Amino acid sequence: MASDSNGPASDNTLKAILYQRGSLRLLDQRKLPLESVYLDIQNSTDGWNAIKDMVVRGAPAIAIAAALSLAVEVFNLEAFDGSPGDAASFLGQKLDYLVSSRPTAVNLSDAATKLKEIISKAVASTTEAKCVFQVYIEAAEIMLEDDVASNRAIGSYGASIIQQQTGKRKLSVLTHCNTGSLATAGYGTALGVIRALHSEGVLQRAYCTETRPFSQGSRLTAYELVHEHIPGTLIVDSAAAALMKAGRVDAVVVGADRVASNGDTANKIGTYSVALCAMFHNIPFYVAAPLTSIDLSLSSGQEIVIEERSPKELLNGRGGLGEAVAAPGISVWNPAFDVTPASLISGIITEKGVITKTSDDDDTFDIKAFAQKTGHASS
Structure with missing residues (x-):
């Protein structure tokens, strides 16, 4: 993958993905916030490596x-000697990869x-x-x-549900990891909620955790907050409980990489700990994710x-890119995600509305019913 140092688009909006038909460049988020470097992605192998x-x-x-x-990749194919079925097989194998x-x-x-x-x-x-290739490109x-x-x-x-539940004219929100423009095509999910609160003039402060070990919070979320002129404060992951005890957090909103049909949610490691702290301190804990994050084939987070x-x-600083910081020979357990049980979640915010608990006495969500109601039962 060739690289260049061209910055984001001239509209000053942070963009992790720069695309024009036949050309894709991805912002190398490993180098933020010190460098803004875009990598040229020329095919699915480049894409696989960039994601991994x-x-x-x-x-x-x-x-x-x-x-x-x-x-x-398919736009720039010089020639393809095959039938429509062969083209479909080619695309299917690449997608599986x-x-x-x-x-x-x-x-x-x-x-x-x-x-x-x-x-x-x-x-x-x-x-x-x-x-077939043309249809795929357009899709x-x-x-x-x-x-x-x-x-x-x-x-x-x-923004609406958090204001309703807290009843406050000014509120402070805690988030974990990075869920903004850098984690999406633009605007963001959980950070998008914070951005909406700010635009409505009701956000007092956004708190972001550093998010060990890859530091997505300190490198990326803090970068976005500063870039968007949103009042923000960075804390270490282990300070969340103390911050809540001090009465400085009115709500928590995080993203999700997968949501099971009962509402159990996988997100960046450390999310479960934040949810437990929020429950203990009686602070609403929301998950913000598109319906595409819902996996109805899974009955629970297990x-x-x-x-x-x-x-x-x-073992090494800067998420593994720097010098050694741990004792040589020590074993490591490094899960990228953990699962937050539905019982700790106040609601799941989607692009079609907020999924709430089935009843006050129930700790689960009827995700399937919501998906069917909104026409996304195949999610």
């Missing part, structure tokens, strides 16, 4: 980057499934392979456009596959 190596991260952004990397890059985020597999369905329909209606581009609109809706619904990352992320 954390050049791009965040469940929505991963899915879009994967889809677009393949769109660029891309899904293997990060197993926990369901958005990636969900996008692949939906794209395969579109490809299958295209095969039935054409006699040319290039038409991937629509995913990019839809993600921004989805995030803005999440922000609006989230079925969610948790990715384990390289020991180097703990």
Whole structure:
């Protein structure tokens, strides 16, 4: 992958994904906040490596980057000697390969499934392979456009429910990891809620955890807060409980990489700890995620596959990129995510509204009923 140092687009909006038909560049988030470097993604192999190596991260952004990397590859194919069925097989194999890059985020597999369905329909209606490729490219581009609109809706619904529940004219919100423009096609999910609160003039302060060991909070969320002129304060992960005890947090909002049908939610490691602290201090804890993060095939969070990352992320500084900081020979357990039980979650904010508990006496969500009601039962 070739790199360059061109900055974000001239509208001054942070963008992790820069796409024009036939060209894809991804902001190398490993180098933020000190450098803004975009990497050229020329094919699905480049896309797979960018996702696996954390050049791009965040469940929505991963899915879009994967889809677009393949769109660029097929757009730039010099020749393809095969039938529409061969083209579909080619695309399907590439999508399966891309899904293997990060197993926990369901958005990636969900996008692949939906794209395969579109490809299958295209095969039935054409006699040319290039038409199948064209349909795929257009579908991937629509995913990019839809993600921004989805995030803005999440922000609006989230700002409304948090204001209703807290009843405060000015409030402070804590978030974990990075769920903003850098983790999506633009605007953000949980950070989008914070952005919406700020735009409505009701946000007093946003608190972000550093998010060990890859420091997505200190490197990325703090970067976005400063860039957007949102009043923000960075804390170490282990300070969340003390901050809540001091009465400085009115609500918590985090993202999600996968939501099971009962409402159990996988998110960046440390989210479970924040949820436990919020419950103890009687602070509402919300999950903000698009419907594509919901996996109705899983009955509970116990079925969610948790990715384990390289020991180097703990043994070396800067998320494994720096010098050694731990005792040589020590063993490491480095799960990238943990699962927060539905019982600790106040509501799940989506682009179609907020999913709430089935009753005051029940600790679970009827995710399937909500999906059916909103026309997303296949999520």
